[in-house]
Amino acid sequence: MANTNNISGEFNTEISDVVSVHRKKAGKEGKIPSIIFDSSNKKYTLEKVQNSAPQQQEPSEFSLSKPSSKSRPRFLRRSGQQKCGSCPDRLSNIKKSVQALDSDSTEVESSTDEEERWKDVARAAEIPADYYNIQKLVKFIKAGNQTATIVSLCCLRDYDLTTQINQFAIQDIGGLEVMVNILECNDAKCRLGALSVLADISLNIDIRKTIVDLDGIPLIIDILNSSMKDLKTVAAETLANVAKVRLARKYVRVCGGIPKLVDLLDIKLQILKTPREELTAEEIENLNQARAGARALWSLSDSRHNKELMRKSGIVPLMARLLKSCHIDVVIPIMGTIQKCASEPKFQLAITTEGMIADIVNHLNSTNLDLKKEGSSAIYKCAFDKTTRDLVREAGGLEPLVAIVKDRNVRDNKPLLIGATGAIWMCAASPDNVRKFDNLRTVNHLVTLLNDESDDVLTNVVGAIAECVRFQNNREVLRNANGLPALVCLLNSSHAPLLENLAKALKECAQDIPSMRILEELDAVRLIWSLLKNTNSRVQAFAAYAICPCVQNANDSGDLVRSLVGAMELVVGLLKSKDVLVLSAVCAAIATIAKDNTNVAILTDLKVIYKLANLVNTTDDLLRANLAAAIASCATFGNNTQELGRLRTVTPIVTYMTSEDPEVHRTTAMALEKLSMDPQNCITMHQSGVVPFLLECVGSTNKELQLAAAGCLRNIRELALRAEEYLLKIDDD
Numbered sequence: 001m002a003n004t005n006n007i008s009g010e011f012n013t014e015i016s017d018v019v020s021v022h023r024k025k026a027g028k029e030g031k032i033p034s035i036i037f038d039s040s041n042k043k044y045t046l047e048k049v050q051n052s053a054p055q056q057q058e059p060s061e062f063s064l065s066k067p068s069s070k071s072r073p074r075f076l077r078r079s080g081q082q083k084c085g086s087c088p089d090r091l092s093n094i095k096k097s098v099q100a101l102d103s104d105s106t107e108v109e110s111s112t113d114e115e116e117r118w119k120d121v122a123r124a125a126e127i128p129a130d131y132y133n134i135q136k137l138v139k140f141i142k143a144g145n146q147t148a149t150i151v152s153l154c155c156l157r158d159y160d161l162t163t164q165i166n167q168f169a170i171q172d173i174g175g176l177e178v179m180v181n182i183l184e185c186n187d188a189k190c191r192l193g194a195l196s197v198l199a200d201i202s203l204n205i206d207i208r209k210t211i212v213d214l215d216g217i218p219l220i221i222d223i224l225n226s227s228m229k230d231l232k233t234v235a236a237e238t239l240a241n242v243a244k245v246r247l248a249r250k251y252v253r254v255c256g257g258i259p260k261l262v263d264l265l266d267i268k269l270q271i272l273k274t275p276r277e278e279l280t281a282e283e284i285e286n287l288n289q290a291r292a293g294a295r296a297l298w299s300l301s302d303s304r305h306n307k308e309l310m311r312k313s314g315i316v317p318l319m320a321r322l323l324k325s326c327h328i329d330v331v332i333p334i335m336g337t338i339q340k341c342a343s344e345p346k347f348q349l350a351i352t353t354e355g356m357i358a359d360i361v362n363h364l365n366s367t368n369l370d371l372k373k374e375g376s377s378a379i380y381k382c383a384f385d386k387t388t389r390d391l392v393r394e395a396g397g398l399e400p401l402v403a404i405v406k407d408r409n410v411r412d413n414k415p416l417l418i419g420a421t422g423a424i425w426m427c428a429a430s431p432d433n434v435r436k437f438d439n440l441r442t443v444n445h446l447v448t449l450l451n452d453e454s455d456d457v458l459t460n461v462v463g464a465i466a467e468c469v470r471f472q473n474n475r476e477v478l479r480n481a482n483g484l485p486a487l488v489c490l491l492n493s494s495h496a497p498l499l500e501n502l503a504k505a506l507k508e509c510a511q512d513i514p515s516m517r518i519l520e521e522l523d524a525v526r527l528i529w530s531l532l533k534n535t536n537s538r539v540q541a542f543a544a545y546a547i548c549p550c551v552q553n554a555n556d557s558g559d560l561v562r563s564l565v566g567a568m569e570l571v572v573g574l575l576k577s578k579d580v581l582v583l584s585a586v587c588a589a590i591a592t593i594a595k596d597n598t599n600v601a602i603l604t605d606l607k608v609i610y611k612l613a614n615l616v617n618t619t620d621d622l623l624r625a626n627l628a629a630a631i632a633s634c635a636t637f638g639n640n641t642q643e644l645g646r647l648r649t650v651t652p653i654v655t656y657m658t659s660e661d662p663e664v665h666r667t668t669a670m671a672l673e674k675l676s677m678d679p680q681n682c683i684t685m686h687q688s689g690v691v692p693f694l695l696e697c698v699g700s701t702n703k704e705l706q707l708a709a710a711g712c713l714r715n716i717r718e719l720a721l722r723a724e725e726y727l728l729k730i731d732d733d
Contacts, residue, residue, distance in 0.1 A: 153193030161200035202241035217251035236292035243299035264293030272325035294333035335374035342381035361397035376419035383426035421460035428467035466505035503542035544585035558596035587626035594633035628667035669708035676715035
């Protein structure tokens with residue numbers, strides 16, 4: 001049987017150097033004659049292991065039960081009073097404190113019913129001979145002396161412990177408890193052997209949970225204090241597997257394991273840049289130790305609290321150093337750690353300031369798909385910042401991202417595709433990047449992905465298209481690439497982030513008249529309007545924003561809106577929303593719809609004036625701007641101007657002029673001009689001190705603002721003149 005575990009070196013153990021035996025059992029010299037056991041020697045047999053174990057303690061052939069603590073060797077007994085050096089009172093206090101903490105993980109692993117059924121089928125299948133041989137070895141470990149334990153562990157590692165049936169063999173006979181117990185002994189070879197076994201079998205999710213339940217985490221963390229590099233390496237490899245369980249991640253944090261794992265990453269840059277075949281044995285040990293630490297921290301970075309503790313422990317400069325490595329097996333886990341940590345704002349800033357972006361981009365040109373996946377995902381999470389987006393472009397990162405999207409061979413690799421399309425989406429927020437994407441014909445390549453079956457891929461693709469079509473040339477490219485029908489077809493999806501991005505994309509496309517004609521033919525306006533019924537507030541908001549250019553550029557906007565049954569009732573009903581973004585978007589839609597006289601009459605019948613009046617005391621500038629525009633559109637119909645004055649909306653609207661947003665000034669001046677047509681409103685405005693603000697707006701460079709402010713001043717001045725004339729007549733009389 002081939003030895004598949006190459007984590008640590010061979011166990012070359014001279015028994016005379018390992019264990020002293022009582023004189024009654026070992027003769028006059030008190031020691032067993034010197035014999036060397038080598039795990040590479042295939043002459044190991046169960047009989048030899050059995051002969052090395054005390055005969056009186058040999059377990060029954062048919063007994064699979066765990067022997068009592070009295071029958072086990074002393075160095076295998078678990079003491080209730082024994083404490084871990086790194087975390088005292090771990091057996092009870094830590095477990096209670098960890099379980100009391102709330103979950104902060106983004107990944108929770110659990111056995112599903114399907115896994116349980118599969119496991120039962122696997123157990124019911126024909127059991128190979130290795131199953132029973134492994135169980136015999138575990139029994140010898142339980143009942144044997146220290147020598148038999150070492151030899152049995154050597155034999156056990158000759159089996160392929162990554163297979164499910166061999167893992168069952170150890171678990172079924174209680175071998176996990178034995179392996180965890182061995183971690184408490186003082187013999188380094190025993191601990192190394194037990195850890196090597198645990199590192200292999202902890203690939204099984206049930207075994208991970210069992211190790212946590214057996215309080216194995218504090219013991220493994222305590223081993224990280226050892227001076228033996230191979231022992232620390234295997235301990236970190238074991239933690240990398242076990243830490244995929246949520247509770248294990250908390251144990252590691254509470255027991256102080258994160259700073260110790262971060263210390264494992266401290267390796268010389270020269271070793272990282274030298275090919276493995278040119279390294280010395282000691283340098284290879286250091287490299288393996290750094291790789292194991294990176295893998296463990298990769299698993300631990302699923303927890304938000306762990307990520308913060310890793311940052312405080314000084315992981316950022318170490319990650320920047322490891323990224324420069326030429327060893328792919330080191331770069332992949334550290335890149336995975338970076339992409340998970342990049343979701344935190346503090347890490348995003350640190351990644352940029354430490355100059356990691358250039359190294360991340362450099363690894364995008366690798367042939368390793370896992371490395372590409374982690375690198376593109378890291379850019380996806382970091383590129384919210386304009387500085388980072390510029391750094392990606394300057395480092396030449398846009399070309400490999402587009403190359404991934406173009407490559408049809410990676411279409412089945414969804415995580416890679418999600419990372420690449422997400423990175424393109426984020427980078428496209430910068431106009432300079434969009435121009436670069438235009439040269440790479442990115443929109444055409446993105447259109448080919450609109451038939452993908454993954455919602456996450458589609459969300460990123462549509463988001464990237466939405467950013468690109470902000471520019472007129474890309475609207476034409478999308479239309480010529482036949483992308484509009486594909487976008488409209490996706491409106492039937494139920495994935496909220498996808499619908500949000502679709503609304504953004506179609507809003508931009510509707511501003512192009514030829515594209516709007518296509519959208520009308522595809523009945524896209526009705527589908528967009530139906531998104532207002534969605535329960536997600538962001539979908540509602542961006543759907544309302546998309547309605548604005550659709551109505552504005554339609555052939556007959558009035559008939560289009562009225563042809564949709566219940567459309568205006570739905571819009572007015574959303575004015576009851578508690579979400580400011582929804583309210584702002586709906587007000588913008590009302591401002592556009594109300595430009596048609598018939599539509600504004602219907603809106604008035606739906607009591608839209610009263611609902612708008614309830615919102616005038618807002619302090620949000622976006623809502624102020626769109627609310628003022630909606631009031632300006634609705635005020636001129638019937639007696640709405642007088643009604644708005646009676647509802648005491650004039651004074652709050654005047655206060656909008658104190659805002660620093662020019663758009664708020666523009667729409668507020670338009671609303672005040674309409675409201676000033678009522679004399680009583682003019683008096684209220686004058687008393688509220690609106691004149692100085694209007695005089696300042698008359699000098700603006702915005703023509704709409706100039707005209708609206710001048711019109712409002714004219715109405716106020718006309719009222720004042722009429723009042724003067726009236727007073728003069730009274731004096732004359």
